[in-house]
Amino acid sequence: MIYHNSILCIIWDFYFMTDEEFLKALGANIAKVRMEKSMSQQDLCSKIEMETSNLSAIENGRQNATALTLKKIGDALGVEVKELVRL
Amino acid sequence: MIYHNSILCIIWDFYFMTDEEFLKALGANIAKVRMEKSMSQQDLCSKIEMETSNLSAIENGRQNATALTLKKIGDALGVEVKELVRL
């Protein structure tokens, strides 16, 4: 049996992350960008008046951040929101 | 007086959208992508079991969508979330 890349692409096009996978990936990416900027959760949270308990839950994929929360995180990290959702 | 592009860039780097501006821009972009796909609000909402009243509020910047809602909208439109937040 022969496998074609085009078939893999079609399969990929029909693959959607589950909600859980999405939130995990989003949180992991936020944590990654934060660490690249050498900031602690407290550093970030103090910049945008956000609770560390909140950020921790978001970075661990236990909480579903709002668009404005993502914007605030992006502002604090000096990146655009699209960098945070580049999963 | 001479204006330099570099100065404009610095000013831009320190410019943050207000929350209202951000939600307006996000909503307008979602509506733009949806129309590019020739989908009505109902088309989109029926795909992801979302209320049109909800989508209308998001597209008009009156509501602060969650990350999962943005993901669902992206799935329904066949684009990644980063396309929706490319403001």
Added chain:
DNA sequence: TCATAGGTTATGATATATCATAATAGTATC
């Protein structure tokens, strides 16, 4: 040992996103 820093988890309170439904308005077509 003790203290500190960084992160996680838990709790109750408050704000708000979403659901579900309905009413309204504009636009186009018959």
Added chain:
DNA sequence: GATACTATTATGATATATCATAACCTATGA
């Protein structure tokens, strides 16, 4: 005019994001 399509707006109910605070854990270092 009447009908259908699309979008907006309003309402009450429910789910949940965030706030505020506290306790806990781990690693590090004085």
